[in-house]
Amino acid sequence: xxxxxxTTGSVLTAAQMNSLQAxxxxxxxxxxxxxxxLQASDAGKRIEMNAAGATTITVNTGLFTAGDMVYLSNIGAxxxxxxxxxxxVNKSTNASLALGQYQSGMLYFVSTSSAIxxxxxxxxxxxxxxxxxxxxxALTGATTITISGISNQDNLLVTFENASSVNGTVALYLRIxxxxxxxxxxHGMSLTGGSTYAAGNxxxxxxxxxxxxxxxxxxxxxxSLFSGYAMIxxxxxxxxxxxxxxxxxxxxxxxxxxxxxxxxxWNNSATITSISAISSSGNFDNGTLRIYGSA
Amino acid sequence: xxxxxxxxxQTGEETWRDYTKEEIVEAQAIQKKIDEQLKAILEKQKxxxxxxxxxxxxxLTEEEIASL
Numbered sequence: 001x002x003x004x005x006x007t008t009g010s011v012l013t014a015a016q017m018n019s020l021q022a023x024x025x026x027x028x029x030x031x032x033x034x035x036x037x038l039q040a041s042d043a044g045k046r047i048e049m050n051a052a053g054a055t056t057i058t059v060n061t062g063l064f065t066a067g068d069m070v071y072l073s074n075i076g077a078x079x080x081x082x083x084x085x086x087x088x089v090n091k092s093t094n095a096s097l098a099l100g101q102y103q104s105g106m107l108y109f110v111s112t113s114s115a116i117x118x119x120x121x122x123x124x125x126x127x128x129x130x131x132x133x134x135x136x137x138a139l140t141g142a143t144t145i146t147i148s149g150i151s152n153q154d155n156l157l158v159t160f161e162n163a164s165s166v167n168g169t170v171a172l173y174l175r176i177x178x179x180x181x182x183x184x185x186x187h188g189m190s191l192t193g194g195s196t197y198a199a200g201n202x203x204x205x206x207x208x209x210x211x212x213x214x215x216x217x218x219x220x221x222x223x224s225l226f227s228g229y230a231m232i233x234x235x236x237x238x239x240x241x242x243x244x245x246x247x248x249x250x251x252x253x254x255x256x257x258x259x260x261x262x263x264x265x266w267n268n269s270a271t272i273t274s275i276s277a278i279s280s281s282g283n284f285d286n287g288t289l290r291i292y293g294s295a
Numbered sequence: 296x297x298x299x300x301x302x303x304x305q306t307g308e309e310t311w312r313d314y315t316k317e318e319i320v321e322a323q324a325i326q327k328k329i330d331e332q333l334k335a336i337l338e339k340q341k342x343x344x345x346x347x348x349x350x351x352x353x354x355l356t357e358e359e360i361a362s363l
Contacts, residue, residue: 134304135302135304137300137302141298141300142298142299142300142311143296143297143298143299143314143322144297144298144299144300144314145299145300145302146299146300146301146302147302147304148301148302148303148304149303149304149305149306150304151305169329169330169333170326170329171325171326171329180318180321192336194336194337194340195337195340195341195344196340196343196344198339198340198343200336200339201336211321211325212325217329220333255337256333256336256337274301276299280322280325280326280329281322281326281329283296283298291304
């Protein structure tokens, strides 16, 4: 039963009373198969999303009053994301606005223009979140391969499988959100494949305020192949993003390939929307770039 | 020569663009730095190799050289 205002002389019918009672014990379910914008009449209801693809529930200002609550649940396979339209939607630091299948939460309004989302099962399982493949791209024909359209991914795994450039002595590096500012910092171990052994081949790398995050280097031979990964954490929240990375080029008949094992951070508070794999010289001519994400 | 391929993970749409002049200058500067670093490493190794050969020519054994 939609909320209504009773005044002196108004009559509360038995049907209305039964409806109220029913809703109190069993909230009215309003099923949605597509993205939905909340209406004033949704106060006190359960909005149940059921869609195969990704959807949103948009929250606008001027529709609800302080104390109103809307129960949001998702039974569909597609992730449903609670989205601030004109209203503000707050949440705890560790909570997510993205509802996976069979997840739910309460949207509680503290004013007509501001709500807090309380998800019910964030962190309750204590298990690692599932990763799904966001995109798999052939590393060919370009110096930079960018995967855009990334959203609401807390953790991102980027893998290079047998990446190669048409040139030799090429560094492979990452950029986030096409950011070429001096915001990348990484520290760890560096191993350089020289023509002969030298103690200095094993070294540390300590790079601050770089314009990209280097994951490794191909040898002087253009047939050299690079494989490695970068795990990027905190992609869907504000604050710096931590990065863990490892990888190396093969000799491929040359030398000078470098393997890095580093940890670092991207000093930028923006949420991650794109990842770019970059060859420092020459187009990629082999390999696969994969990006896995977990919301 | 310098191109970027952008793949939208939501739609699958692929778009291409050429690097800007500024991006090309930046890429070339990065590559120059990489080449110089590798050159320095390889020159150092060449010197070491030369020194080892001279020590061997003086009659030192590999074990003796390794103990230095």
